[in-house]
Amino acid sequence: MESVLDFSNVVFASFALWSSVSVLKMMFMGVLTSLHRGAGNVYTNPEDIAMFATKRGVSPNPNDPKVERARRNHLNDLENIPAFVLLGFFYVLTRPSPWLAVMHFRVFGVARIIHTLSYQLSLQPWRAIAHIASVVVLTSMAVQIFSMGQW
Structure with a gap:
């Protein structure tokens, strides 16, 4: 009998894949925020201005629309992706139907990617639909x- 936490188990392998994709996507949002800060010379800390600003006279600015959109998108990932990783791990331990489990993981991962794209491109209702899909999976x-509890 295969171990539940083994890559020969399609449920665990799929969970590992989609968790990794989701975490990498979440990490990319920090990079995107930094790219927007650099492109617009938008920094919130004086030491960042001193180190990275390419123009003179830049003052701290915590309200740039592009930076704030990427930052809010990143915060949304921080609210949802760690929950997916934790719940997904426990879900794998329930020995769910492989087809159903793989669909849960795929839907969550694809929904988070769609959520990010629609957030950055200001596309409603797609952003809301993607968010709702990920919440339904969770x-x-x-x-x-x-x-499964023995309460």
């Missing part, structure tokens, strides 16, 4: 975890 996994 809720479904949590309910299945709860149903």
Whole structure:
């Protein structure tokens, strides 16, 4: 019998893949925020201005629209992706249906990518639909975890 936490288990392998994709996407949002800061000479700390500003007379600016959009997108990832990694790990331990589990992981990962693209491109209702899809996946996994309890 294969171990639940082994890459020969399609559920665990899929979870590992989509967790990694999601975490890398989340990390990219920090890079995107930094790129927007550099491109616009938009810095919030005096030491960053001294180190990175390419123009003289730049003052701290915490309200640049492009920087704030990327930062809010990153914060949304920080609220959802760690929850996916934690719930997904516990969900794998419930030995779910491989097809259903793989669909949960794929839907979450693709929804987060769509959420990021639609957030950065100001596309509603796609951003809301993608967010709702990821919340539905998290809720479904949590309910299945709860149903396994020996309360």
